[in-house]
Amino acid sequence: MNLTGPQDRKPKSMIGQYAGFISRTVAFIIDIIVVSISLLATTWFVTTTINMFKVNALRESLTANFPVINTLINVIYSPITASLLSLGFILLYYVFFLSLAGQTPGKAVLGIRVVPLHGSKISIWRALFRYIGYYLSALPFGLGFFWVLLDDRRMAFHDKLAGTCVIYIWDARPDETFLKRAIDELVARSAAVRALVAKRKRIVPKLQDPDVSPPEDQSQQLQT
Secondary structure (H helix, E strand, O other), rough: OOOOOHHHOOOOOOOOEOOOHHHHHHHHHHHHHHHHEEEEHHHHHHHHHHHHHHHHHHHHHHHHOHHHHHHHHHHHHHHHHHHHHHHHHHHHHHHHHHHOOOHHHHHHHHHHEEOOOOOOOOHHHHHHHHHHHHHHOOOOOOOOHHHHHHOOOOOOOOHHHHOEEEEEEOOOOOOOOOOHHHHHHHHHHHHHHHHHHHHHHHHHHOOOOOOOOHHHHHHHHOOO
């Protein structure tokens, strides 16, 4: 005999469950958006500051006497330097947030966290290895990312390299009664429609009854 009541049969909590491919992908996209906006804002701030303080005019006056400064500035403004700075910012973004809280802003929005397999807090070196593993996951046509769909613990290649996994940290419980509520609502609406149709069928024959005759005075006028 089952003595458990309805309150004891709650859906299983998602806390500690391995995060799925969709959750991780959405978190990754959010992080890309955050990084892109940050880089654009930084570029705008630097450009505005240079124009405000007329750095270019100062540069021209200095390079006239010190040509080495012009070479140094050209190196700083080169596309290679810009790419390296952007890469360094992205690296700092991931390593900082993972080592601090175990989750980037994108992962925080989705309620997931990166944890080591042995359960302790993720270290800076482990976060760095995991970031390097992103390129390993992307090299074989993104196979390392899609490996989450096949692995029992939802581990991508970069998770295997760093010895980490991604889990849910919200007490999200899947709602398994939504389908029953939808069916009950559909049945109720269907019953209401059937009742309305039946009511109209009872009213229409009375309005179209052929036995209804005109008043007596009108019938006499028609005879004359």
